[in-house]
Amino acid sequence: MPTCIYCRGVTGPFTGEHVVQKGFGSFQNALVIHNTVCHVCNQEFGQTIDLALTRESVEGLERYRFGVRTPSEIEKFMYKSVTLRSKTEGDFEGAQFEQRSDTTGEKVVARLVPAVAVHRKIGEGFVHFTAAQIAEGTWLQDPKLDWRRGIKVFGDKVAEGRIRALLEGQGVVPIAWRPLSPPGDGEVTIEQEFEVTPEMQRALAKIVFNYLALCEGPEYALLREFDGIRRFIKDGDLPSSSLPPVISHAGLPFSKINAGSVVLKDGLERPVVHFVSLGSNAERNVAGAVTLFSFMTHRVMLAEAFPGQLPKARAHLYNVKTLEVAELGAAVEGP
Numbered sequence: 001m002p003t004c005i006y007c008r009g010v011t012g013p014f015t016g017e018h019v020v021q022k023g024f025g026s027f028q029n030a031l032v033i034h035n036t037v038c039h040v041c042n043q044e045f046g047q048t049i050d051l052a053l054t055r056e057s058v059e060g061l062e063r064y065r066f067g068v069r070t071p072s073e074i075e076k077f078m079y080k081s082v083t084l085r086s087k088t089e090g091d092f093e094g095a096q097f098e099q100r101s102d103t104t105g106e107k108v109v110a111r112l113v114p115a116v117a118v119h120r121k122i123g124e125g126f127v128h129f130t131a132a133q134i135a136e137g138t139w140l141q142d143p144k145l146d147w148r149r150g151i152k153v154f155g156d157k158v159a160e161g162r163i164r165a166l167l168e169g170q171g172v173v174p175i176a177w178r179p180l181s182p183p184g185d186g187e188v189t190i191e192q193e194f195e196v197t198p199e200m201q202r203a204l205a206k207i208v209f210n211y212l213a214l215c216e217g218p219e220y221a222l223l224r225e226f227d228g229i230r231r232f233i234k235d236g237d238l239p240s241s242s243l244p245p246v247i248s249h250a251g252l253p254f255s256k257i258n259a260g261s262v263v264l265k266d267g268l269e270r271p272v273v274h275f276v277s278l279g280s281n282a283e284r285n286v287a288g289a290v291t292l293f294s295f296m297t298h299r300v301m302l303a304e305a306f307p308g309q310l311p312k313a314r315a316h317l318y319n320v321k322t323l324e325v326a327e328l329g330a331a332v333e334g335p
Contacts, residue, residue: 002035005213005221006234013039019210020274020318021203023054024292025068027323031276031316033210036218041234045206049233053203056080058194059292064099064108066272066293066320072105081200083193084110085128091180092188094128095154110190114155116163121146131155131163137170147172152180196298198236201246206233208288208300211276215314225286225303243285243301253277253289253297270294274318280310293320 003010015038019031054060056078063069064077077099084097096113116134117126121144129139139145151174153163164177182188196204209229213221228239239245253275271294278288286302315328 003218003222004038004041005036005209005218006041006230007038008222009038009040011038015039015042017042017210019214019276019316020207020290020292021050021054023050023069024059024063024274025318025320025323027318027325029325030318031211031214031325033214033218036213036221037210045203049199049203049206052197052199056082057196057200058082058192059295061099062293062295068320070105071101071108074099074101074108081195081197084190085193087189087191088183088187090183091152092154092182094126095188096128096130097188097190110188112154112156114159114163116154116167117152118145118147119150120144121149126150126152131159131166134163134170135166140170140172147174154180196246196248201248201298202233202236204248204290204298205229205246205300207276207290208278209233209302211278211288211290211314211316212286212302212311215278216311220311223308225306225308229300229302239301241301241304243304246298246300248296248298250296252294253291253299272320274320275315276318277313277315278311279313280306284310286311 001010002012002014004014014035016032016034017037019033022030054063055076058081061077061082064071064074079098084099086092086095086097094117096115097110098113099108100111101107102109114131115128116131117128118139119126127142127145133139151167151172153160153167155163167173209221209226212226228241229245231237232239232245252271273291273294275291275294276288277290278286280286283304284306285304286306287299288302289297289299291297316325317328318325
């Protein structure tokens with residue numbers, strides 16, 4: 001009788017669990033584990049941590065860039081942990097944008113977020129506030145700000161009028177208003193600010209733990225040595241280990257892969273792939289790594305000082321352009 005590797009339940013029903021969430025693409029021969037995760041856990045993850053990873057993370061936003069999701073579906077993306085700001089000098093420097101679909105639902109466009117920028121009291125520069133933060137009124141008590149030195153309102157005509165009326169109600173009445181001037185070439189350079197939340201970390205750890213169950217079998221994944229990472233994924237409890245369960249950093253977990261690369265602004269190439277690996281080190285720590293769209297690497301500690309038989313080093317690559325999955329050979333660098 002199968003046992004769920006997360007809740008240890010045996011009553012079922014059991015459903016197929018994708019190693020990499022299906023929200024990151026429908027792949028031929030996608031890695032799926034069967035009779036390993038119960039329907040209750042599958043549903044719980046789908047409505048919580050998997051949703052956070054697909055609809056709130058910076059990798060979740062990449063889905064629309066590479067056609068994994070249609071432009072019309074980007075309306076479901078929640079900018080809770082990702083902020084897009086203009087780096088272009090001028091009136092719109094620091095302004096916040098969101099990627100949304102156009103009126104046809106066939107193209108992703110940048111949409112200005114209604115907001116206010118208030119000049120600093122000393123020196124140059126502005127501090128940015130959302131419309132909701134302005135409505136709270138607490139910004140008026142900030143001694144580092146002086147709206148009389150300058151204030152900018154971002155948004156379409158309707159949003160601008162609403163914000164200006166709100167400011168006037170708070171006693172903020174500039175001598176004159178002028179329209180903000182867009183860049184001369186009409187283009188704005190956008191910078192991403194993002195965080196990897198605990199919910200996202202749990203979803204990333206689940207990918208690697210699913211991969212462990214695929215490579216070594218569910219009975220191996222049920223060993224008590226993995227109880228710490230199991231509880232972290234299911235309930236968010238931090239394992240009692242010397243290392244954090246998930247460490248995220250820029251860069252790729254491999255040296256070089258040619259899999260339909262895209263050229264970045266700095267001239268470097270980034271392969272458009274998902275990657276998941278499993279391995280161990282000299283300290284007998286069992287760990288894995290996952291990268292989505294090769295954006296960054298998340299290393300997952302599954303168990304420290306593992307006393308039993310160590311898992312075989314394995315790695316699989318999901319090619320986002322061809323929608324194929326392949327196991328990689330020994331040339332790939334392990335976690």
